[in-house]
């Protein structure tokens with residue numbers, strides 16, 4: 001499997017490798033555990049579709065894949081480019097006795113080593129923002145889906161209401177980088193988080209990206225006043241490959 005390592009991709013890989021052993025703790029600590037509830041919400045939505053084959057892209061340490069393994073008779077493939085994040089994920093999967101259900105692999109979401117029309121669902125949490133090329137990543141998540149397959153994307157979004165937006169910006173810009181830096185010892189990791197959320201399409205802009213990748217009925221489901229959102233879309237039966 002070839003990973004095309006150019007600027008952003010390589011720095012994202014290096015950054016996540018460097019925080020891999022502290023990633024889970026930091027995630028839950030800095031979000032006051034809300035990230036866990038958001039992943040659960042995504043899996044509740046996913047479950048209604050009764051998927052048996054799921055691809056979890058940018059799986060990291062596997063939290064979303066592990067949550068999705070609660071669905072009956074499911075098989076999940078998780079991919080990531082940060083080997084050390086996957087290493088932490090492997091240990092968790094083994095400890096939980098899920099190695100027959102979850103397969104974690106080193107692969108690039110923007111160049112997936114899978115055939116078209118294989119998965120019932122493509123899922124991702126807090127991953128698409130890190131893609132070097134969002135359009136290519138969404139195209140790939142579309143390509144591997146079966147007809148009527150669905151995409152579920154959990155990502156930070158920009159709240160629009162006062163004072164949520166102001167509080168959100170303050171927390172992301174000042175508090176989170178400070179605590180993140182102290183605990184993760186990686187100077188850039190949590191400054192990057194603020195910048196990457198600011199620069200990333202949110203709400204309607206993200207729905208346009210889904211449409212451009214070929215997804216029908218793109219929808220945004222806001223979570224916690226719009227701090228995060230689950231975006232969904234369908235690969236219609238009559239969709240043609242691009």
Ligand SMILES: C[S@@+](CC[C@H](N)C(=O)[O-])C[C@H]1O[C@@H](n2cnc3c(N)ncnc32)[C@H](O)[C@@H]1O
Pocket residue numbers: 009012013016027057058059060061062063064079080081082085107108109110124125126127130131132
């Ligand atoms: C914030 S973490 C999210 C991990 C996990 N999904 C979660 O919910 O905790 C982002 C992950 O995206 C991965 N990533 C970024 N670009 C990628 C790509 N092109 N292909 C695969 N993984 C990628 C990073 O290595 C990192 O593990």
